[in-house]
Amino acid sequence: MTKRAFNFNAGPAALPLEVLQQAQEQFVNYHGAGMSIMEMSHRSKEYEQVNNDAQSLLRRLFHIPDNYHVLFLQGGASTQFAMLPMNLLQPGRPGAYVMTGSWAKKALKEAQLIGETAIAATSEGDSFTRIPSLSDIEVPAEAAYLHITSNETIEGTQYGAYPNVADHATLIADMSSDILSRPVDIKQFGMIYAGAQKNLGPSGVTLVIIREDLAASSPKHLPAMLRYDTHVKANSLYNTPPSFSVYMVKLMLEWIEARGGVSQVEQYNRDKTNLIYDAIDQSGGFYRGVAQAASRSTMNITFRIHDAELEKQFILQSEAQGFVGLKGHRDVGGLRASTYNSVPLESCRALAEFMKEFQKNNG
Known part of the structure; x- marks a missing residue:
């Protein structure tokens, strides 16, 4: 397949x-x-x-x-x-x-x-x-x-x-x-x-x-x-x-x-998005979350890199590794990962690892 x-x-x-x-x-x-x-x-x-x-x-x-x-x-x-x-x-x-x-x-x-x-x-x-x-x-x-x-x-x-x-x-x-x-x-x-x-x-x-x-x-x-x-x-x-x-x-x-209904899906969603938010929060400022912490979405994770040129490289390198849809909306720019119900935990774990590797190579 x-x-x-x-x-x-x-x-x-x-x-x-x-x-x-x-x-x-x-x-x-x-x-x-x-x-x-x-x-x-x-x-x-x-x-x-x-x-x-x-x-x-x-x-x-x-x-x-x-x-x-x-x-x-x-x-x-x-x-x-x-x-x-x-x-x-x-x-x-x-x-x-x-x-x-x-x-x-x-x-x-x-x-x-x-x-x-x-x-x-x-x-x-x-x-x-x-x-x-x-x-x-x-x-x-x-x-x-x-x-x-x-x-x-x-x-x-x-x-x-x-x-x-x-x-x-x-x-x-x-x-x-x-x-x-x-x-x-x-x-x-x-x-x-x-x-x-x-x-x-x-x-x-x-x-x-x-x-x-x-x-x-x-x-x-x-x-x-x-x-x-x-x-x-x-x-x-x-x-x-x-x-x-x-x-x-x-x-x-x-x-x-x-999958156990909506309550189970909610917990699964939180587990997924926490992987990505942790990669942002533990990056020492390399990544910056756009939304204020108390208003963060479990569906759409918006973030920036301190250098606009690095954001472009992030998109190019992520696409080369099979990631799709990480470019922010055209009206606001930046980066965005949409982690809806159907996005697997494995995809979020892979993104978090990619983010850490990208920071290691470009930090």
């Missing part, structure tokens, strides 16, 4: 070899149907079973209460940036946003096109190297919701705990880059959304977990495809779904369950 790359891409990202092999085995002939899942009608009983099984697995793994709907939509989290305010903003009730980095800013920019917004807190003054303190978040009393980005993929910051705003607003979270990486109290949120291509599967499908009262309040003047109630009523089958992507999400959820 061809040697697997050490894949640290930020998304689309690594998938477990076992999941890829299972999909490969079923690719041409899905459960004896004589055709691939990609060739089946989304109205067939075989695909409806895939759709329902994926929902059930997610409910079980993420402990989703019965009064929440699970939807598989399209358009990525970027479409949700607009669909969310279209459905939930009301006159005189702004959407409040916590500014934590690039993706939070994009979510706010879209909402500003739809209706009234407010900034509840920001860490822009610290170049988005931290998550604002929960005590610094000020939600307007009349706010329709408070939106957070639970993990900033580009800056490498992540919430350690979530704001408690249940008394006067609905908490909404973009969890695209840390969904199912740790247990979450779903009841704390009115809605969670996430693109699948980092922790849940391939690109093409977007997960929405929404409380039933919020879904039911979709304004009737919106186009059908942009209303949550449309997709609830149709069980995510209103239009042709991204069927193969949903099928891959189902396999990913089965993989997470086989």
